[in-house]
Amino acid sequence: MRKHIVAGNWKMNNGLIQTESLIVELKKQTKASDAEVMIAPTFTNLWHAFQSTRQHDIEVIAQNMHFAEDGAYTGEVSAGMLKSIGIKTVILGHSERRAYFNETDESLAKKVDAALANDIRVIFCFGEELSDRKAENEEVVVESQIRNALFHLGADAFKNIVLAYEPVWAIGTGETASPEQAQDMHAFIRKTLAEKYGSATADSVSILYGGSVKPNNAKEIFGKPDVDGGLIGGASLKAEDFYAIVNAF
Numbered sequence: 001m002r003k004h005i006v007a008g009n010w011k012m013n014n015g016l017i018q019t020e021s022l023i024v025e026l027k028k029q030t031k032a033s034d035a036e037v038m039i040a041p042t043f044t045n046l047w048h049a050f051q052s053t054r055q056h057d058i059e060v061i062a063q064n065m066h067f068a069e070d071g072a073y074t075g076e077v078s079a080g081m082l083k084s085i086g087i088k089t090v091i092l093g094h095s096e097r098r099a100y101f102n103e104t105d106e107s108l109a110k111k112v113d114a115a116l117a118n119d120i121r122v123i124f125c126f127g128e129e130l131s132d133r134k135a136e137n138e139e140v141v142v143e144s145q146i147r148n149a150l151f152h153l154g155a156d157a158f159k160n161i162v163l164a165y166e167p168v169w170a171i172g173t174g175e176t177a178s179p180e181q182a183q184d185m186h187a188f189i190r191k192t193l194a195e196k197y198g199s200a201t202a203d204s205v206s207i208l209y210g211g212s213v214k215p216n217n218a219k220e221i222f223g224k225p226d227v228d229g230g231l232i233g234g235a236s237l238k239a240e241d242f243y244a245i246v247n248a249f
């Protein structure tokens with residue numbers, strides 16, 4: 001049985017005070033599903049969030065990291081540094097990182113390697129642009145993003161990889177992929193994995209959907225057989241909304 005996961009990507013939101021207030025509100029919520037719950041605050045609040053959620057069923061994860069172990073990379077944070085404060089999962093390859101910070105399949109492959117070498121689980125994000133979908137090219141784009149960044153890995157590595165399909169046209173736009181569009185793409189992703197690694201590996205990997213998931217559409221999206229959870233942006237910034245999504249499983 002694959003893990004269900006609901007991860008809140010806070011992006012560049014919430015200073016220390018707001019981080020603490022949101023965590024206080026999150027702790028008041030009731031989890032009534034089997035989903036693993038994760039939150040990804042900014043780097044500056046990771047340690048505080050990690051400490052604040054210690055006794056609670058919420059995993060604090062990072063939004064990004066550099067591929068180098070250490071050195072002259074001003075402004076960057078390494079996998080080892082995340083590990084040193086207890087972080088066990090990192091989001092890599094978010095479309096905002098690709099679009100605004102020039103992340104490429106090549107640099108992401110190095111980041112994936114660095115995370116896995118430090119026993120950090122990767123939530124690997126990818127997804128097509130609107131122009132790709134209009135050109136009916138979305139499967140080609142998604143397959144190449146996965147192949148270029150992940151297919152150098154052995155099957156065993158996928159024990160520590162979660163995939164997150166996020167069509168760029170659905171992120172922060174209020175426009176969601178329909179549950180059928182999400183299912184079709186997730187099934188395609190699983191088939192792509194199966195062709196390379198076999199169906200046992202493909203069936204074991206959790207594939208999350210991200211892009212305008214809200215309390216009112218989560219149940220239908222999560223009801224699809226190949227959708228194993230969500231990567232939630234805007235709706236993760238309100239505790240009630242986030243837990244309504246967590247409890248949609």
Ligand SMILES: O=C[C@H](O)COP(=O)(O)O
Pocket residue numbers: 009094166170171172173174210211212213231232233234235
């Ligand atoms: O990482 C989360 C995704 O970018 C989705 O963001 P959103 O829920 O605000 O559309």
